[in-house]
Amino acid sequence: MALGKSAAVVIGSFPLGESDRVVTFYSREFGKIRGVAKSARRLRSRFGSALELGTLGELVFFDTGRSELVRVDHFDITRPFNRVREDLERLGRAAWIIECVARMTADRDRHVALFGLLVRAMRALEGSVKPARVALAFGVRCIEALGHRPRLDACVECGRAYPFPRASLGAGGLVCEACARRAGDALPISPSAIDALDRLRSLAWDEALVRPIGRAEAELGDLLDAQVSRLIGHPTRSTKFLRELQRISPAPADRAETKRETMKGMTEAGS
């Protein structure tokens, strides 16, 4: 039975049996890893609140080699990111970021840069930067880190060099008008959004969080979410929540309830 140790972020969990929990971590040393946290749902569990979605900690586990699931021995909090959970907008964006990592990675596929990006994004969500921008800067980099960098210099179908009028964005990058009619699932993208996307991915992380990109920001957010949905094969669950949030903007009394439901939905979505 091998002992493993790594810094890791909780990216999902669901109850198992009477008192246990299956927890998914994204770890620095092993990539995505799932484990059983024994008695995690007991009142006086030794895990305390450490297994909440988004928490960064030091994971110690036993790998029995007999199952996909490891046995979680310890998870000591390094940074709980409590501020992210105090606000619905931050929480929704964190859920989207975590969903990207949980859905676009395979088990035990180590990716140190992606782990670093996840932690940087969670940290930024606690700061003063707009949460939507953090998600955008993260999403652009996450897609690239996982090898899905969209091509922006030419139509991916016919090779026609950009700029051309009425461009769309498909799975691999820009598509010209004629090819978009044939390709089907490409979405229209404005020249300013193409420009903003190009800038965002070339800027350093701190710059990408603050550099003004004007009205293209919302458009780019939607396009990025569509890109992620294409890659994972279904719409992101966290976006559905964010849309609801924008639509209802609940009164303060309802917010606690909405937040509880969200935490529950998000936690299980990430598993």
Ligand SMILES: [Zn+2]
């Ligand atoms: Zn074309």
